[in-house]
Amino acid sequence: MTVETVQIPVYRPFAVQVARLVRLSPTFLRVTFTGADLDEFSTNGYDQRIKVMLPLPGRGIDDCPADPDWYGAWRAQPEDRRMPLRTYTIRALRPELREIDVDFVLHGATGPASAWAESAAPGDEVVLIGPNARFPGPTGGFEWHPPVDASCLLVAGDETAVPAICAIVESLPAGQRARVLLEVPEAGDALNVAAPDGVEVTWLPRATGAGAPAPRGALLTAAVADAVADLADDLAPSPAVALEDVDVDSGILWEVPTELTAPAGSSGVYAWLAGEAGVVKALRRHLVQTVGVDRRSVAFMGYWREGRTSD
Numbered sequence: 001m002t003v004e005t006v007q008i009p010v011y012r013p014f015a016v017q018v019a020r021l022v023r024l025s026p027t028f029l030r031v032t033f034t035g036a037d038l039d040e041f042s043t044n045g046y047d048q049r050i051k052v053m054l055p056l057p058g059r060g061i062d063d064c065p066a067d068p069d070w071y072g073a074w075r076a077q078p079e080d081r082r083m084p085l086r087t088y089t090i091r092a093l094r095p096e097l098r099e100i101d102v103d104f105v106l107h108g109a110t111g112p113a114s115a116w117a118e119s120a121a122p123g124d125e126v127v128l129i130g131p132n133a134r135f136p137g138p139t140g141g142f143e144w145h146p147p148v149d150a151s152c153l154l155v156a157g158d159e160t161a162v163p164a165i166c167a168i169v170e171s172l173p174a175g176q177r178a179r180v181l182l183e184v185p186e187a188g189d190a191l192n193v194a195a196p197d198g199v200e201v202t203w204l205p206r207a208t209g210a211g212a213p214a215p216r217g218a219l220l221t222a223a224v225a226d227a228v229a230d231l232a233d234d235l236a237p238s239p240a241v242a243l244e245d246v247d248v249d250s251g252i253l254w255e256v257p258t259e260l261t262a263p264a265g266s267s268g269v270y271a272w273l274a275g276e277a278g279v280v281k282a283l284r285r286h287l288v289q290t291v292g293v294d295r296r297s298v299a300f301m302g303y304w305r306e307g308r309t310s311d
């Protein structure tokens, strides 16, 4: 008797259509996707990441590789025919309605994802690469791993991290101490987020109407430094570690503690920081080198790099 092993991918392509669009603010567009294929889509919540495969002229969802090794098949395509992939966050999944919300930052027609979102209309088709409910093990794809006894949480990021941060905030138990810092382009981008008691949310708009907008990252960097100073008593003592340089123009800044690497029984601060890679790099230097925060209790994630496409 031969036993056939069926390969079930952890993440797989899902064909979806735009159900509706809601302009949440000057910068954020909520795109709600739907499709029968979503019956097998799953999420762990928090900062669960997905990929959006964007159509090219003459190429759309039927051209997405259906292979279990969809990624290998995608990479094997000639570069000029390969549909661009970009990383986004599941803001909400409503399986009973077969709906997913993804909040897009509109930063102009400078990249395929933002350009697609700017002109998206109900009925438009894309492919989402997301967690496969049929996969028998953990699907991963998220970095929110606070120790159960963290005395305080520090969650900070720019507009690209707002969807992840809002989902994380809404998952926190009442009474959990947390400082949440969100740098956004303008005051109108402060979104409604259902923050439980104990969670202090601060929006940091770069443009306030008075004078020139603050440089990208300046408000976030200052606010994180202030928060870390306030939380000095809660910070886990740091073992001496050499901080190696990360070239954010040629590589990815992604340094994350996992359930396995986070200090056991840590009762101090757990921090999750995401946004423009140069800004996150400066925060990493400040926290780890200047202040001496235990890097095993901080997730540092460069979500994008100014002046560089995510290809």
Ligand SMILES: Cc1cc2nc3c(=O)[nH]c(=O)nc-3n(C[C@H](O)[C@H](O)[C@H](O)COP(=O)(O)OP(=O)(O)OC[C@H]3O[C@@H](n4cnc5c(N)ncnc54)[C@H](O)[C@@H]3O)c2cc1C
Pocket: 049, 086, 087, 088, 089, 090, 102, 103, 104, 105, 106, 107, 110, 111, 112, 113, 114, 115, 159, 160, 161, 163, 164, 302, 303, 304, 305, 306, 307, 308, 309, 310, 311
């Ligand atoms: C885990 C993860 C989750 C993410 N979740 C979200 C999300 O939910 N919503 C979201 O909007 N983004 C999110 N991002 C960021 C998103 O992937 C990038 O912004 C991506 O570059 C957008 O692709 P694009 O095709 O629009 O631009 P690209 O083709 O990648 O870049 C084109 C140009 O636009 C610039 N650029 C890219 N993004 C921005 C921006 N936000 N503001 C100003 N200039 C920009 C680039 O520097 C480049 O010069 C996430 C990234 C990661 C890694």
